[in-house]
Amino acid sequence: MNLVKSINLNIAQKLEQREYRDAFFEEWAKDEISDQIRHLRKTRKLRQVDIAKETGMKQSAVSRIEQSQYSNWNFATLLRIARALDARVRVVFEPAEDVIKEYSPPQRKPSRGSSALDVRENILFDDQRKTFIGPQNSLSSLSTKDSLEDQKLPFTQRIGTAKNQGLAL
């Protein structure tokens, strides 16, 4: 018996479920906001007390905001912190279907020796993708057969890019 086996998080599939998706997105956003603030503060070689002084907040409040389980800040607070960090706040609303694609394992492109059926299947999926117009379509109808070229940047690169660009929420 194999005592050690891989963990299959299977996030893309779980995200199809609304309750899971809502909770996952909330946790992800909280982690991102606190992580980006902390990361940029350290990059700027600032202490929490420096941010507190600049924003007129208490150091304990800055500490709380840098904790990922905290989410009672408001937009004005984030703007004040961004100003203290000399950064821009960028808010991006990503449609759930795009996020699900992001977490889907990359699909292989059909090889040259693919059967006619495989090619036809890909054409059909391409057509579906072109006609897809937004959230009113059910998530389960989305194509998961995108080619590698259609995949967005990997998640790790996205985190890096977001950090480089400032506060991309």
Add this chain to the structure above:
Amino acid sequence: MKHTLFQYNGVYDEFIAGLDIPFQAAIDNRLNRLSLLGQNAGIKVTKPLRDGIFECRIQSRRQQARLLYLYLKGRKIIVANCIIKKGSKVPTTEIDRAIKIKEALEQHPELVNELSEIH
């Protein structure tokens, strides 16, 4: 470069099956973050305990969970123990159990299947 996640004796699958869906999502989010960032995931996400055992912290609403894990060569993370946190500290017995698993895996690295990949 991301880490590959493993579990010892199905602890993760067993643990997560008994939790409500929002808590499952919170744990998956943290574990995914851990696999992508490793020790750079931040002190609020991961914290060293002792003897090469780390904890991954998850808090969702009023529930708190701790996944005790260790690193193996080749960017492998092995989840050795999962607990719902009730007191202020992770119980020593739970850490000791993770340490024993670490020692066993270091003696028998072949137990980790290198072909398995996280999705």
